[in-house]
Amino acid sequence: MNSNSKKHQNCDKQGNCKDRLSELPDELLVDILSFLPIKDAVRTVLLRRFGNLWTLVRTIEYDFKLGGLFMWMVMKYHKSRTIDKLEIRDKCGPMKExxxxxxxxxFKKKTKVLGIHYYEPRLHYSFSVPPRVVWRNQFIVSLHLTNVYLGFTRYNQIDMVSLKKLELNFVRVSNARIKNLLSEFPCLQELVIKYPSELQALDFDAPNIEKLELDLCLKIRMPDGSGRSRYDERFSLNCPNLKVLHINEVCLELLDLIDVSSVREAKIKECCLSRDYVDYFRKLRKKFRNAKIIQLGNTAYLELGKCGSEKLAFRENQWTRLALRPVSHGSCLLGICRSLINSQCLKELIIYAHVEFFCDCNMLLDELSSPCVMQQLKTVKIREYEKPCQVLLQLIKFVLKSAVILERFVIVCKKKDELQSTEEKDFILQLSGLPRVSQKAKYQ
Structure with missing residues (x-):
């Protein structure tokens, strides 16, 4: 017996072995086959346990290099009444028929997710998706196109009432055409545009579109080695009802944000910027004045909510600068602690203390007492400080015991004479007595 067969068998002490794979129900095996390219799924017909289960898969990833005969065989023997996802890939482009x-x-199988991807750059200008086939469909929820020309002349040819996500990669489309196109999708919620050609502006106010992901590759490299630079091309955004905005690889000095006031989450990565980074981040915050999350490269700004009102567990990140601001009625200290624990690259931390911190969570004491080492943190600033707060004192204690190379701890008051009261002097005295793991740490 070879090692591969042993992996699927469970032997008892008497040496009687059972094939664990054969014991799995058909439904689970079909789900497993759905993760495979259709060619590999069909090959399982040679295995007795699988038999013709491939004919029931609900995900089909088809590459036309497999040939037309294989395609006809798949369509002839496939038995499932529905298909969740159909991905069509090719380098040179199949025959239109x-x-x-x-x-x-x-579409006869009521496909919900359709992807058509061509990787020959010249097809970017020649091949179009037939409008009557794709653009008039009642079942597609998610449509993904790569190197495809949007080939329609009249927008009343479009009837996709179920479409919620549209992704366009290397697509040739003008400003006017994309604006008119988006107006034809009444349920569209998410728009993804990567490496567009000719597109210089996005201007839409559709309240149903909540998320925009934009990738304006500064230098586009085609598979044939050709490329062009976009360092000197301006791009404007006017999306007054947008909630989530993610931009990747853009020259910020050439990005015009006209109206993004409704954005709640803004993330901009891999940017090109010649001016002062921190200064531009402040200007960006004015544009995204209602955002709870702003991320510019490795600089981030978070607005923390009350206990239980938001997810308090943040994923591990590469932030080097972080600003935390509580909501108008105060914020949860647990959220701050967890964000610091997951920010191991942090060098500078800013905390706005114009309102009180609090926490009704029973988990807070565990978080404050759990070991946390922030090896990069050198500067901590408490801004807009107004009055003593014991929870703020707990937070400072948590930072002082965690930042091993801390050099500066700055407290900036909202008013100049705020540190003159007896209560404030007692607070300063308590601060001075807090243990510090870094001997270089100094209050300012």
Whole structure:
């Protein structure tokens, strides 16, 4: 018996072995096959336990290099009444008739997710998706197109009432066409545009579109080695009802944010900027004045909510600068502690203390007492400080015992004479007595 067969068998002390794979129900095996390319799924017909289970898969990833005969065989023997996802990939582009047949096959199965991807850059200008086949469908929820020309002349040809996500990669589209196109999707919630050609502006006010992901690659490299630079091209955004905005690889000095006041989460990565980074981040905060999360490269700004009102567990990140601001009625200290624990690259921390911190969570004491080492943190600033707060004192104690190379701890008062009262002097005395793991740490 080889090692591969042993992996699927469970032997008792008497040496009687059972094939664990054979004991799995058909439904689970079909789900497993759905993760495979269709070619590999069909090959399982050679295994007795799998038999013709491939004919029930609900995800089909098809590459036209497999040939038209294989495609006809898949369409002929597939038995599932529905398909959740159909991905069509090719480098040089299939025959139009073959593509139409495969798309029509998917639509007969009420496909929810459709992807058409071509990787030959020249097709970017020549091949179009037939409007009557794709653009008039009642079942597609998510549509993904790569190197495809949006080939329609009249927008009343579009009827996609279920479409919620649209992704366009390397797509040739003008400003006016994309604006008119978006107006035809009444349920569209998420828009993804990567490496567009000719597009210089996005201007839409559709309240249903909540998330925009934009990738304006500064230098586009095609598979044939050709490329072009976008360092000197301006791009403008006017999306007054947008909630989530993610931008990747853009020259910030050429990005015009006209109206993004409704954005609650803004993340901009891999940016090109010649001016002062911190100064630009302040200006960006004015543009995103209602955002609870702003991220510019490795600089982040978070607005923390009350206990239980938001997710308090933040994923591990690469932030080097972090600003935390509580909501108008105070914020949960647990959220701050957890964000610090997951920010191991942090060098500078700013905490706004114009309102009180609090925590009704029973987990707070465990978080404050748990070991946390922040090896990069050198500067901590408490801004807009107004009055003593014991929870704030707990937070400072947590930071002092965790930052091993801390050099500066700065407290900036909202008013100049706020540290003159007896209560404030007692607070300063308590601060001075807090233990510090870094001997270089100094109050300012």
């Amino acid at each position: 073959e593509l139409m047949e495969l798309i029509s096959f998917g």
